[in-house]
Amino acid sequence: MGNEDLAGGALRDPRRPPGGTWSDARPAGRAPREAARGGGAGARGCALPRHDRQLDRGGARHPRAQRDLRRRRQRARSCSPGDGSSHRGAVRADRAPRARAGPQGTRRHARSRLLAVQRARAAPLPARASPLPAGPSGRAGAGALRGGAGVTADARLDPPPGLAARAFARLAALVLPLAGDRPEPAELRRVLVVRPDDRVGNALLTVPLALALRDALPRARIDLLLARRRAAVAEGLRGVRVVQFEKTDAFRHPLRFVRFLRALRSAGYDAVIDAAHWHAFSLTSALLSRIASRRWLVGASRGASHLYSHAEPPPPPDMPELQAKLLLLRGLGLSPPAAPALQTALGIEHASWAAEVSRDLPVFAALNPGARKADHRWPAVRFAGLARALRSRGVPSLLTWGPGEESLAREVAESSGGAAFLAPPTDLARLAALFRRAALVVTNDTGPMHLAAACGAPVLALLHAPEGIRWSHPGPRFAALVYPEVEEAAAAAGRLLDRAQAAVEPAGR
Known part of the structure; x- marks a missing residue:
């Protein structure tokens, strides 16, 4: 139901006489009060509605006055010049709409208008040079917005800080x-x-x-x-x-x-x-x-x-x-060295423990099938196949594992047909001690890969994507393959075993 329906008499205030105004139907005792407040008909003219004037309940800031004000403003009202009536009626009829020009019975809608907020330019502005440098800059940090927003065309960089x-x-x-x-x-x-x-x-x-x-x-x-x-x-x-x-x-x-x-x-x-x-x-x-x-x-x-x-x-x-x-x-103002070496002294103090663990394995390969990221892991069935291939060369495998990876290592051991054995639990130092004694370390792209390289062991790294090459350690004792088949990994492991007879520790100089 719209305002037109209400204006047709569907609902009317019973106090209002036909054809009369709201002021005509007002009780006679109300006029003195209005005049005392300065709101009488003669002094009012186009006065504000009553709820916009000072109220008697302690002023306009009184809590009850504020509550009544909010209620009144939510009701429909008809404001016309000279009409100081309040919102006492339940529903009031709106004015009858004016007669519109046009064919009888047709309804026309107001046409939308677009108002310009800026005057049109008489001519286009002349082209200006970009404030950014056109070519590469020798200044450190060039290509980044001032304040660290960081705008660069290098796709290798992560999004700038928030x-x-x-x-x-x-x-x-x-x-x-x-x-x-x-x-x-x-x-x-x-x-x-x-x-x-x-x-x-x-x-x-x-x-x-x-x-x-x-x-x-x-x-x-x-x-x-x-x-x-x-x-x-x-x-x-x-x-x-x-x-x-x-x-x-x-x-x-x-x-x-x-x-x-x-x-x-x-x-x-x-x-x-x-x-x-x-x-x-x-x-x-x-x-x-x-x-x-x-x-x-x-x-x-x-x-x-x-x-x-x-x-x-x-x-x-x-x-x-x-x-x-x-x-x-x-x-x-220093020049980087040509051939940096990855070094650590970790694990040296546990050499006797590692010797005891590998007492029955004078020559062995350390296989580390786990990784912090699941997508960095070479499949367990392929690790088992590599262990069998190494066994055929007379090199058994010792499976190392970290927190939460014991079940994965057991799966490799059970699938290897006796070619791989489960290592005891290790911390970082004992893991380094085992890597120092290993003839070869085969690991995923994870922390133990860098640890084995720092301990001087020959390392075969099994990468999950070509982008992982940047984390490799080029040299004769390191080889990296991207998600290889078992045969390819076994061939690379054989070449590393042929080039290196035992792990050498370069740290402690």
């Missing part, structure tokens, strides 16, 4: 300023490398950067900040001091976390290198690096580059991750 991350980065840049120009290598006395990621492989891939700084700056102290659970991968290496970081202290032990940050800030580092991924921005790593730095800060150009004194551009395509990490040395 608004909250950019806001934190901007705040850190304001609160923690950097003073001074780039120090000369001879001036460097304390250098910090920051990598708080809790992944084994990421921690191991940062160790060569710290070792390169140690060799290039023999008079400087080199500190390496790692997650507490992964700090053991760098402990025991000569010339590198490990700083342990526990991210959960920010929530579980805030006072301890604040003391750690204050000690980091007061350490007096001449230069700090944020060694997080070059393709993805890490707010935690960036903030820790900024807190520790007072003079010069180096990082990768992949978002919020204004945090750094020098932002290193992405590496060339197909460059291995191990070499790409060393490009950060350019920010200190």
